Amino acid sequence: MSAPLPPHPPSPGPHSRDNGDGLPARERIGAWFIGARGSVATTAAVGISALGAGLADVTGCVTELPGVAGPDLPLPGDIVIGGHDITAVPLVKRAEELSTAGVLPAHLPRVLAGPLADVETRLRPGIRHVGAASRREAADRVEADLRAFQAEHRLDRVVVVDLSATEPPAPVDDVFATPAAWERALDGGAAAPPTSSLYAYAALRAGCSFVAFTPSPSIRLPALTTMARQMGIPWAGSDAKTGETLVKAALAPMFATRALRVRSWSSVNLLGGGDGATLADPDNAASKIASKARGLEAILGHPVEGPLHIDHVPHLGDWKTAWDHISFEGFLEVRMNLQFTWSGCDSALAAPLVLDLVRLMSRAHRAGENGPVGALGFFFKDPAGSDEHRLAAQWDALVAWRGRHGAEGRA
Amino acid sequence: MSAPLPPHPPSPGPHSRDNGDGLPARERIGAWFIGARGSVATTAAVGISALGAGLADVTGCVTELPGVAGPDLPLPGDIVIGGHDITAVPLVKRAEELSTAGVLPAHLPRVLAGPLADVETRLRPGIRHVGAASRREAADRVEADLRAFQAEHRLDRVVVVDLSATEPPAPVDDVFATPAAWERALDGGAAAPPTSSLYAYAALRAGCSFVAFTPSPSIRLPALTTMARQMGIPWAGSDAKTGETLVKAALAPMFATRALRVRSWSSVNLLGGGDGATLADPDNAASKIASKARGLEAILGHPVEGPLHIDHVPHLGDWKTAWDHISFEGFLEVRMNLQFTWSGCDSALAAPLVLDLVRLMSRAHRAGENGPVGALGFFFKDPAGSDEHRLAAQWDALVAWRGRHGAEGRA
Amino acid sequence: MSAPLPPHPPSPGPHSRDNGDGLPARERIGAWFIGARGSVATTAAVGISALGAGLADVTGCVTELPGVAGPDLPLPGDIVIGGHDITAVPLVKRAEELSTAGVLPAHLPRVLAGPLADVETRLRPGIRHVGAASRREAADRVEADLRAFQAEHRLDRVVVVDLSATEPPAPVDDVFATPAAWERALDGGAAAPPTSSLYAYAALRAGCSFVAFTPSPSIRLPALTTMARQMGIPWAGSDAKTGETLVKAALAPMFATRALRVRSWSSVNLLGGGDGATLADPDNAASKIASKARGLEAILGHPVEGPLHIDHVPHLGDWKTAWDHISFEGFLEVRMNLQFTWSGCDSALAAPLVLDLVRLMSRAHRAGENGPVGALGFFFKDPAGSDEHRLAAQWDALVAWRGRHGAEGRA
Amino acid sequence: MSAPLPPHPPSPGPHSRDNGDGLPARERIGAWFIGARGSVATTAAVGISALGAGLADVTGCVTELPGVAGPDLPLPGDIVIGGHDITAVPLVKRAEELSTAGVLPAHLPRVLAGPLADVETRLRPGIRHVGAASRREAADRVEADLRAFQAEHRLDRVVVVDLSATEPPAPVDDVFATPAAWERALDGGAAAPPTSSLYAYAALRAGCSFVAFTPSPSIRLPALTTMARQMGIPWAGSDAKTGETLVKAALAPMFATRALRVRSWSSVNLLGGGDGATLADPDNAASKIASKARGLEAILGHPVEGPLHIDHVPHLGDWKTAWDHISFEGFLEVRMNLQFTWSGCDSALAAPLVLDLVRLMSRAHRAGENGPVGALGFFFKDPAGSDEHRLAAQWDALVAWRGRHGAEGRA
Numbered sequence A, B, C, D: 001m002s003a004p005l006p007p008h009p010p011s012p013g014p015h016s017r018d019n020g021d022g023l024p025a026r027e028r029i030g031a032w033f034i035g036a037r038g039s040v041a042t043t044a045a046v047g048i049s050a051l052g053a054g055l056a057d058v059t060g061c062v063t064e065l066p067g068v069a070g071p072d073l074p075l076p077g078d079i080v081i082g083g084h085d086i087t088a089v090p091l092v093k094r095a096e097e098l099s100t101a102g103v104l105p106a107h108l109p110r111v112l113a114g115p116l117a118d119v120e121t122r123l124r125p126g127i128r129h130v131g132a133a134s135r136r137e138a139a140d141r142v143e144a145d146l147r148a149f150q151a152e153h154r155l156d157r158v159v160v161v162d163l164s165a166t167e168p169p170a171p172v173d174d175v176f177a178t179p180a181a182w183e184r185a186l187d188g189g190a191a192a193p194p195t196s197s198l199y200a201y202a203a204l205r206a207g208c209s210f211v212a213f214t215p216s217p218s219i220r221l222p223a224l225t226t227m228a229r230q231m232g233i234p235w236a237g238s239d240a241k242t243g244e245t246l247v248k249a250a251l252a253p254m255f256a257t258r259a260l261r262v263r264s265w266s267s268v269n270l271l272g273g274g275d276g277a278t279l280a281d282p283d284n285a286a287s288k289i290a291s292k293a294r295g296l297e298a299i300l301g302h303p304v305e306g307p308l309h310i311d312h313v314p315h316l317g318d319w320k321t322a323w324d325h326i327s328f329e330g331f332l333e334v335r336m337n338l339q340f341t342w343s344g345c346d347s348a349l350a351a352p353l354v355l356d357l358v359r360l361m362s363r364a365h366r367a368g369e370n371g372p373v374g375a376l377g378f379f380f381k382d383p384a385g386s387d388e389h390r391l392a393a394q395w396d397a398l399v400a401w402r403g404r405h406g407a408e409g410r411a
């Protein structure tokens, strides 16, 4: 699990040659990050570059595990990174900040200055403050950026990953219900489309698959999920599962299969960093809290009392501390409890999943899947296309899906 | 999961009538506890009686869950309890102590005084201090007790469950290697057979299936596992998984399937109660520690550093507190950690599993299985007949096994 | 610290005879509880009765410790309990509920049925929904109840303890600023006096000392503190320190005296029980949160970031679980952290303090103190009459104060 | 508390000029570290250099707090560092390792390369494997090193601090009982003097005060404490209190002053680093465990059950994680518990205390104190010259002692 990948020559681009073994050839893939200068995106860019250069090992990469890995997946060196952001802080500066914060090894930003400068040239200004008059224009520009990226770098396909700051939940509104209403809304009207959804729409138009890494509305509006289905484009989401919810998904089935009655499950998340600041705004936290809560009830089969807090504690920086307290009843009504404290570095947990999802989404696209790819629920708090929240069952589903790609036995 | 079972008339005994629905009829089962006056056995006796009388709900009973339950399993009222112990403290007194300690609801020992007095009449003196001259005699007496129990109560079959104090690991010795050598050892010689193994031998001789609920040698000596196989008798073990190891089995696969590198896993178990006192003797703890450690390495695929302590803290009584600290590495060598504190009542956790295992072992026996029943690994720290330690996979195996009994779709 | 007090004949009442040793004689004291049927008050009534009858030991009683104890303090048997409440649930029923919940030993409510029935006869209906027209009438009635209690039971003095449900903070309003304005407000006007303050006012009028055990406004309105001072009546408060804040007061000075820089202190309190339900109303919680937060900044000398949550988790019953996470910096900016989980039974922690405060307030009153007794800050989250929040320094102040009563050397 | 000290010119050496304000002038002090290349000593050397150069702030330095600080204490720039060690790894290399491990800020080892190279020139080979024949010779050489250091750098006085790896407890033996027996033992005999005691003896002979920062025997042998007293030399010890024991000393008085009965206190310490490796040897851990256990009983007034483990978990590096579980009883025998997890960087916690102790010991020496300085018990797990283990009381004692130096009011 831990040996560094050998440095690897990038594959030749569209349409990549056969691997010579009868297997589908690897492709040349674009990874386009919305929020490309954020902590997760920067860590992913550094990490993918480091893996490509043989400077890092694959700890944290699910797509390197037996059962998931396969010669049909792009290698890090096959992936070209670009993206949108609304800030202009140089990527290498963000990398240095992350290194000072202990998220990245001290030497990497320096050693990878070259590759990061290359990525820098492929970053474009994101969408901000869109007036009713300029919605379509914004979406068109994003679409054009995506098409230019794919053409210029001769990419077999592009995966767009939303890694931008979490938005509040979208209001329930008719204009988000159907493709037709959506098209009209783009040309003006009271209900403003969420920015994340403008990006998702542009991605679909450009023929790119999409990953909703955040709980923002993005592609999850009914109008857009319908559109994806109609256009035959696969997507995955939403809200990557990297901390407390991950532990929940592993632990809750234990109570269920042992017939122990969970009576309360209280959760507190303390987080610093940019994400923490965003979530300190209760509107934005609403998205996150909703996606965190869904899984537990699904696993246990009944609602469970207990608060769920997300608090911004700047001093914690990129480290997140979550405390969960679970009270439960056993035989003859005896009360017991379990508590855990998770102390994780969010960006380090998220970044390899970004790589995994780029690899797997490109594979799904190539395999002709369309709509939400439920088999990727393993990665998400609020899995689209699946009702399964138990981590082990999600893992089994992922492995089975990969097996259908012919990965089994060859990884 | 939580409705009380309706009070239920005991089924008529050998050979129980057909249920009238084409399914195998329920049988009348004996549950024979070695260590019948201990905390677990007493809680199991009270709990089974309470369930039979409709005074308790089925929280904690795995065999009541969809996928495992089935009309082919004996009901609590179908089970007659007997056993051996070396102390003579009346069962109802033990029940009152457990009630004062908060393990049993205050009213139950009083309300169930009648059924407990019945069980009392079926308890026999256990084996203690066996000299070389009296080994066979001791085993013979136990066998006779078992045969008498079965005959007197017209039982379809008897399941012997070892719930006695944990013994030290057996020395590796030729006399424990084959049935023939074992028979010779019974008639004298330097190597003394573990007492738990004398019980297991007697159980086999009496045609009873066996559950190694503790980590004691009991049936796990090669001589006896061979004998079980030869005699066509099934057994299950060993060391019921009720606390920290249960959590480990649920959590460790999370690290493995997320490719997170576990670097240390430190465990501390504080326990009071009779079991705590026994385990304070390092010889006895050795059994327990070995069976606790095996699973983690199996799940992670590599050894992991970190201490594993079992400490006796009398003031904690029947409550066990376990603290685990796991340090792990993510992408780009970032170090993170998870810690949990489990605060459980061991007897309340163990007792329903005793019921589950009596039900399931009687079913396995009836189904003609023999040797270690790997499908019951879900219940054990050191699963016999299986290499699977991941809790969710063990659950899947259990459900699949029950499905083969025709339980599927009818539960 | 743990031997049971010998059963003790009540002292003879006003004016109690000399102890014969030159020390001030013990007095006969009334303890009047506002909220007399609540968990804390009931536990206090049971506990004081049990101590008086030699059925309990003094664990948890600060006034039994060397340095604080003294023959000048009333014995449990010298204390007559009465009170107000707005519910009519019989006290003995409340005691049984607390016993089922594990707060009181199973046998006590039964054994103490007699004494509790006596207390029952001394409980009076409390103030509810007071219209503008009936404010003064309500206060007058409470005053009359107090005077009747003192007369009937020939009490040397009465201590009124507010143990009723926490109220929201009082609005800042001129009518609460001076005795004169307050008197006018009693006869009508827009600003409704807090109910707890009506009780406190009545207590002052009846010449009783007062303990603000809760964070409710009660005696803390400027109008009433001025009145207490003018009338020469001592009082103590506010908000008894029984859980997380207690631990904070012990731990925070460690950081301060080691020059470790606390950067965040996050607190979560999960509580069931009646108090939990009250505090789930954010208005009421506001009082509590404010009084909890004050201490930390005072000890550390600077504000500290971090959330402070109080959540109602009914399943936890009378047990409170608090989790605190403290991040701090050491030499050369190294970041470290400490976290703790407190799992306490609030009523069991609070009840002996009620006894302590009745004893000590009666002593302060007798000693002629008036206004807030800062030396009792040891007991409170928001100590009146003192700026000291460090637990050890508060202890030293308490011992010094008791020394001035001549307790030193004789305890 | 957190502003960096201004860079400060070293004071002129023996005998330093008057400060011009009537106060005792600052002196020029030598800090001689036994174990000078270890983690604590290296961090102290880097830290003192950084403070002297105005590159660090005083977080963690007790001697910078009001009540302890004073113009009579040497400034960092007044302190010249030297020492003994048995390894030859360059100090700057050790500093870089500590920086990679996150104990020191990345830039410091580079920026301070000059000062560290200076310290390097003042390090001498330590004592290893001393045969019976060469005991006196070893002690003589150490004494000579100390005398040369003082002379060469024109130091007013030298404080020797034992920062070397912990040794096992010394056997109780007559040869360690009196100065005369000790002198004979130096010239041969069966009982080998602990190496740490050879250093302490040499320090006394060279007229240096001594700090027993570790639990090793060093100066604590009766022979040497007598000698110190006879020679009028002060010393302080033993075993610096930097983690779990520090928290214990702050928390245990809370239970005592609230009359809560502590029934068990279980402690687990997980540590990596050099110190962890040493303590993994149970002989050496014995010293540490004994000094850790003493305090609790002293504070609570009765022995308390519960294990105390020290485990070596290499992956944790310089970070130590300690978990403590405290079960206690309150009023009416209700059981409650508190648990805490301390996650600290031992070297970062210890290093500023080294500076504090050098400053304070030099001051004690100058003030003419001799024998164990009980007022420094605040810093130690096993305070010599004092029976006080309560942290707040130790703090008060320290402040009072500093007050007697005239620090009060001028700091």
Ligand SMILES: NC(=O)c1ccc[n+]([C@@H]2O[C@H](COP(=O)([O-])OP(=O)(O)OC[C@H]3O[C@@H](n4cnc5c(N)ncnc54)[C@H](O)[C@@H]3O)[C@@H](O)[C@H]2O)c1
Pocket: A034, A035, A036, A037, A038, A039, A040, A041, A084, A085, A086, A087, A126, A127, A128, A162, A163, A164, A165, A166, A167, A195, A213, A214, A215, A239, A240, A241, A242, A243, A273, A274, A275, A278, A346, A347, A349, A350
């Ligand atoms: N780190 C994790 O473990 C994790 C897990 C699940 C979800 N997420 C989500 O991933 C997202 C990124 O997290 P992060 O820690 O990198 O946050 P961050 O605040 O560091 O980065 C967000 C980036 O988005 C950019 N951005 C904001 N609005 C934009 C817009 N309209 N167009 C383009 N870019 C825009 C910001 O400028 C910033 O660079 C967040 O939404 C977070 O909730 C993270």
Ligand SMILES: NC(=O)c1ccc[n+]([C@@H]2O[C@H](COP(=O)([O-])OP(=O)(O)OC[C@H]3O[C@@H](n4cnc5c(N)ncnc54)[C@H](O)[C@@H]3O)[C@@H](O)[C@H]2O)c1
Pocket: B034, B035, B036, B037, B038, B039, B040, B041, B084, B085, B086, B087, B126, B127, B128, B162, B163, B164, B165, B166, B167, B195, B213, B214, B215, B239, B240, B241, B242, B273, B274, B275, B278, B346, B347, B349, B350
């Ligand atoms: N409680 C759990 O969660 C759990 C989990 C796994 C395993 N176990 C094991 O179950 C066993 C029972 O636990 P417990 O808490 O009831 O312990 P316990 O000490 O209360 O009971 C043990 C009983 O065994 C009896 N006994 C001892 N030697 C005997 C002998 N030679 N023959 C017959 N009886 C004998 C004792 O008299 C006692 O009544 C222990 O070995 C324990 O390690 C318990």
Ligand SMILES: NC(=O)c1ccc[n+]([C@@H]2O[C@H](COP(=O)([O-])OP(=O)(O)OC[C@H]3O[C@@H](n4cnc5c(N)ncnc54)[C@H](O)[C@@H]3O)[C@@H](O)[C@H]2O)c1
Pocket: C034, C035, C036, C037, C038, C039, C040, C041, C084, C085, C086, C087, C126, C127, C128, C162, C163, C164, C165, C166, C167, C195, C213, C214, C215, C239, C240, C241, C242, C243, C273, C274, C275, C278, C346, C347, C349, C350
């Ligand atoms: N338990 C602790 O450790 C602790 C610590 C500090 C403060 N307190 C405070 O002590 C108070 C009592 O706590 P509890 O757990 O007993 O709560 P509880 O809810 O069990 O009891 C409150 C009682 O007050 C009564 N009450 C409500 N309004 C009243 C009124 N107007 N007049 C008279 N009685 C009235 C209620 O009927 C109830 O019987 C709460 O305010 C709580 O916040 C408790």
Ligand SMILES: NC(=O)c1ccc[n+]([C@@H]2O[C@H](COP(=O)([O-])OP(=O)(O)OC[C@H]3O[C@@H](n4cnc5c(N)ncnc54)[C@H](O)[C@@H]3O)[C@@H](O)[C@H]2O)c1
Pocket: D034, D035, D036, D037, D038, D039, D040, D041, D084, D085, D086, D087, D126, D127, D128, D162, D163, D164, D165, D166, D167, D195, D213, D214, D215, D239, D240, D241, D242, D243, D273, D274, D275, D278, D346, D347, D349, D350
């Ligand atoms: N770090 C803390 O918080 C703390 C607290 C209390 C006590 N201590 C004690 O401080 C000591 C140092 O801790 P550390 O983390 O720096 O350990 P370390 O292992 O990093 O350093 C010990 C040093 O002592 C040297 N040494 C060993 N034997 C020697 C000898 N005979 N003569 C001279 N030098 C010798 C070693 O070579 C090494 O450089 C330990 O004894 C530790 O138990 C540390």
Ligand code: NA
Pocket: A382, A383, A384, A385, A386, A387, A388
């Ligand atoms: Na879903």
Ligand code: NA
Pocket: B382, B383, B384, B385, B386, B387, B388
């Ligand atoms: Na196995």
